[in-house]
Amino acid sequence: MSDQRTPLAYKREGFIDGWSGRSLRILSEYLEPLDRLGREKIRDTIVFFGSARIQETGPLERYYYEARELARLITRWSDALEPPTRRFVVCTGGGPGIMEAANRGAAEAGGKTIGFNIALPFEQAPNPYITQELNFEFHYFFMRKFWFAYLAKALIVFPGGFGTLDEFTEILTLAQTQKLEKRIQILLYGTEFWREIFNFEAMVRHGVISSSDLNLFEFVDSPAAALARLKPFLEEHYLQPHQVRAAEELPDIAKSRI
Numbered sequence: 001m002s003d004q005r006t007p008l009a010y011k012r013e014g015f016i017d018g019w020s021g022r023s024l025r026i027l028s029e030y031l032e033p034l035d036r037l038g039r040e041k042i043r044d045t046i047v048f049f050g051s052a053r054i055q056e057t058g059p060l061e062r063y064y065y066e067a068r069e070l071a072r073l074i075t076r077w078s079d080a081l082e083p084p085t086r087r088f089v090v091c092t093g094g095g096p097g098i099m100e101a102a103n104r105g106a107a108e109a110g111g112k113t114i115g116f117n118i119a120l121p122f123e124q125a126p127n128p129y130i131t132q133e134l135n136f137e138f139h140y141f142f143m144r145k146f147w148f149a150y151l152a153k154a155l156i157v158f159p160g161g162f163g164t165l166d167e168f169t170e171i172l173t174l175a176q177t178q179k180l181e182k183r184i185q186i187l188l189y190g191t192e193f194w195r196e197i198f199n200f201e202a203m204v205r206h207g208v209i210s211s212s213d214l215n216l217f218e219f220v221d222s223p224a225a226a227l228a229r230l231k232p233f234l235e236e237h238y239l240q241p242h243q244v245r246a247a248e249e250l251p252d253i254a255k256s257r258i
Contacts, residue, residue, distance in 0.1 A: 029138055040086070049156070050097060054160075069223040070102075070189075074090060089114055090102055090103065091116065094127065117135070117138065145170055148167060148171070149171055153185070159194075175216050188219050
């Protein structure tokens with residue numbers, strides 16, 4: 001009589017990697033980041049969106065340098081908060097371009113910085129400035145976008161293409177439909193670019209959005225101006241004494257929710 005055992009289901013690659021294991025793979029992209037972010041005591045994030053194609057040299061190079069500087073300023077301000085706590089960590093999609101710039105600025109300021117990378121056939125390899133313990137790799141776009149929204153207290157959207165528009169408009173829709181159980185500040189960085197890409201006033205005029213929807217976001221054009229918008233918002237909604245105490249009492253990030 002043979003005592004050879006059949007492998008446990010969760011150790012069978014043919015099952016886990018196949019159609020029947022898809023729900024487990026999706027669940028793992030929720031639970032594994034939840035565990036790791038909790039162990040690193042990450043409570044909230046400032047998310048940077050923007051093109052992977054904007055580099056240090058090129059027609060839009062100023063945005064690379066300004067994303068880097070803004071992330072540095074945010075990290076220095078956050079790390080100086082009293083009492084010392086890991087708040088408002090710079091978070092990106094983990095790739096090159098604007099994502100690299102933001103992770104780079106945060107790292108240069110000596111802070112932790114998050115990268116929610118995704119496996120793509122081009123463009124998207126993790127940049128070298130992500131904190132090692134906070135470097136994530138996703139297969140599913142929707143799980144990646146969930147994590148962008150889950151802890152974000154502010155969103156800064158630099159010029160970008162289809163991916164940036166997809167990520168930005170999804171969070172904008174969540175805010176518009178009041179599906180976010182928290183306040184989030186949305187800054188569109190680069191007024192000239194965004195007003196050329198989106199004619200928001202025309203959308204109001206045609207009746208497809210309300211005029212009040214224009215209050216869901218603001219335009220900014222410099223790192224100093226962006227920080228000047230962020231600080232009072234975060235201080236009012238997330239840094240009042242009772243809010244700081246409540247945040248310190250959270251045993252993990254599972255109590256944050258969209």
